[in-house]
Amino acid sequence: MVGRDESLTEAFRTVKIPQRTGLMRKVLAFMGPGFLISVGYMDPGNWATDLEGGARYGYRLLWVVLLSNLMAILLQTLCVRLGLVTGKDLAQACREHFRKPAAIALWLLCEIAIIACDLAEVIGSAIALQLLFGIPLIIGVAITTFDVLMLLGLAKFGFRKLEAIVITLVATVAGCFMLQMFLAKPNFGMVAQGLLIPSLPDAEAIVISLGIIGATVMPHNLYLHSSIVQTRAHQRTAKGIREAIRYNTWDTIGALGAAFFVNAAILVLAGTVFDGRMDEVRELGDAQKLLKPILGGVASTAFAVALLAAGQSSTITGTLAGQIVMEGFLDWKIAPHTRRIITRLMAVVPAMLIILIYGGHDTTRILTWSQVALSLQLPFAIVPLIFFTSSRKVMRDFVNPLWMTILSVIAASIVIGLNLYLVWERLGPVFLVSILSGVTLFAVWVRFGYKERGKA
Numbered sequence: 001m002v003g004r005d006e007s008l009t010e011a012f013r014t015v016k017i018p019q020r021t022g023l024m025r026k027v028l029a030f031m032g033p034g035f036l037i038s039v040g041y042m043d044p045g046n047w048a049t050d051l052e053g054g055a056r057y058g059y060r061l062l063w064v065v066l067l068s069n070l071m072a073i074l075l076q077t078l079c080v081r082l083g084l085v086t087g088k089d090l091a092q093a094c095r096e097h098f099r100k101p102a103a104i105a106l107w108l109l110c111e112i113a114i115i116a117c118d119l120a121e122v123i124g125s126a127i128a129l130q131l132l133f134g135i136p137l138i139i140g141v142a143i144t145t146f147d148v149l150m151l152l153g154l155a156k157f158g159f160r161k162l163e164a165i166v167i168t169l170v171a172t173v174a175g176c177f178m179l180q181m182f183l184a185k186p187n188f189g190m191v192a193q194g195l196l197i198p199s200l201p202d203a204e205a206i207v208i209s210l211g212i213i214g215a216t217v218m219p220h221n222l223y224l225h226s227s228i229v230q231t232r233a234h235q236r237t238a239k240g241i242r243e244a245i246r247y248n249t250w251d252t253i254g255a256l257g258a259a260f261f262v263n264a265a266i267l268v269l270a271g272t273v274f275d276g277r278m279d280e281v282r283e284l285g286d287a288q289k290l291l292k293p294i295l296g297g298v299a300s301t302a303f304a305v306a307l308l309a310a311g312q313s314s315t316i317t318g319t320l321a322g323q324i325v326m327e328g329f330l331d332w333k334i335a336p337h338t339r340r341i342i343t344r345l346m347a348v349v350p351a352m353l354i355i356l357i358y359g360g361h362d363t364t365r366i367l368t369w370s371q372v373a374l375s376l377q378l379p380f381a382i383v384p385l386i387f388f389t390s391s392r393k394v395m396r397d398f399v400n401p402l403w404m405t406i407l408s409v410i411a412a413s414i415v416i417g418l419n420l421y422l423v424w425e426r427l428g429p430v431f432l433v434s435i436l437s438g439v440t441l442f443a444v445w446v447r448f449g450y451k452e453r454g455k456a
Contacts, residue, residue: 007089007226008324011159013233017244030247032163033228034255035170036317037076040218041069041259042173043117043314044124044284044307049211050263051287054270057205059186059194062264064209066195068216069260071411073253075217075382078389078400078408079225080248084234084241085398086388089227090381091328093388106380107329113219113377114325115346118318122348124284125311131288131304138352144315145348159231162316169313174258176306177265183295186272194271195264210418217415219374219381220321225252226385227324241398262310322346382412 006012017029053061083089088096091110095103126140135143200206234244273294274287284307292300322342326332386408392399400408 007083007087007092007230007328008228008320010156011228011231013230014159015232017232017234019235027247027250030232030244031251031254032160032167033225033231033248034076034251034253035167035258036163036228036320037221037225037252038255038259039166039170039310039313039317040117040221041072041216041256042170042262042310043121043218044127044311046216046263047124047266047284047307047310049208050266051270051274051284053208053212054267054272055274056208057201058271059191059268060199060201061205061209061212062191062194062267063196063198064212065260065263065267068213069256069263071213071415072216073256074404074407074411075222075385076225076252076256077249078385078404079222080229080252081245081395081398081400082385082389083226083229084244084248085395087230089230089324089328090223090385090388091325093226093394094384095329095331097388097394103329106384107325109377109380110219110223110325110329111322111346113374113381114318114322115350116374117218117220118315118322118346119350119354121311121314121318123354125308125315127284128304128308128311131285132301132308138356141348141352144312159228166313166316169309170255170258172309173262173306173313176302176309177262177269179302180269180291180295180299181265183299184269184272186268191268210421213415213418217378217382219377220318220325222381222385223325223328224317224321227328228320238397245398379416382416386412
């Protein structure tokens with residue numbers, strides 16, 4: 001194992017960018033990284049909160065989905081800027097600017113987040129296989145392991161091939177929900193009202209809204225996005241960097257727009273079909289079964305296919321993020337297939353143990369706990385990201401404008417604050433005080449562990 005300077009070496013600057021061509025060809029050349037990120041915002045871990053929000057309150061919490069999506073776009077745009085300007089992904093930046101003990105601690109926290117996220121995705125895929133083919137959950141988990149490794153193996157034929165696979169899966173998810181929307185025939189006037197007019201009917205709606213926003217930003221996505229934008233061989237001049245930032249920002253907005261459609265469609269579908277029947281929708285499988293007598297077998301099958309596509313695409317990007325995080329924080333270079341196998345096993349083994357312990361039941365609770373684990377790690381990814389992109393020493397002439405820094409701090413404060421509230425609700429005040437104390441001590445440790453560029 002040796003050190004290296006490039007992020008995701010096997011794909012670094014492998015996608016050529018045409019210089020003298022039309023706008024559309026330039027847009028298509030940059031399109032891709034945003035869609036790999038978007039799957040993290042429509043993974044099975046988000047489905048539970050969207051289903052619950054729609055089943056309990058109809059379309060009235062749609063504005064929460066929109067708000068969370070706008071905050072996600074802002075934070076992912078910071079990742080684009082960091083990767084393109086510094087030539088470092090977020091993990092590499094942390095390794096370079098923090099002393100080794102702090103960097104290792106951040107790596108361990110990030111690995112925990114990736115395992116938690118991957119756990120939800122693996123279980124979601126296994127549930128989909130069970131709904132479609134009657135395959136037991138434990139066997140479904142094993143199938144997703146080999147399936148994802150095979151798909152990732154296609155990356156050796158070019159990173160664009162991997163992007164094409166993920167974009168196809170995202171299109172499959174969107175297409176399935178378009179079909180379900182056509183069959184469900186929601187009241188689009190009420191949909192527009194729920195989207196544009198904020199409403200919180202009762203205290204329970206506040207908790208569900210917190211869940212929707214708190215589970216939006218995935219920590220591993222911040223590391224992943226800052227790396228894969230560097231797969232494009234754009235010009236390294238100031239003009240070339242600005243152009244790359246512009247096109248990648250468009251890519252991010254378009255891709256997360258697709259993620260917004262999926263999340264909004266899940267909530268709208270639940271609001272149309274399951275309104276007032278929340279007690280009957282305790283598991284993702286329950287939702288699929290209820291769709292069949294109401295909308296027909298086509299809709300229920302489309303739901304399961306969308307769940308499988310969402311789970312598979314998310315596990316692909318989660319495995320890729322695991323490689324980026326380990327190599328970035330530890331400055332290790334190991335064979336990509338070895339790192340991907342390690343990442344898979346770190347998620348599959350806990351998934352199998354949990355399924356054996358719970359007997360395949362309470363999957364929604366498992367998904368919820370995975371989101372709690374993600375929320376605990378989130379501050380350790382967002383805060384360094386804002387710190388680096390707001391530093392002129394790091395970003396030079398591409399430092400965030402003041403308005404972007406202010407909005408980023410507000411968005412981060414909202415997301416982190418809501419996640420801490422969720423911890424209070426689910427784990428109790430004693431646990432929250434412990435977490436806050438740990439975060440404070442860690443912040444002090446990181447501050448004194450910070451080093452200037454080139455200094456030990």
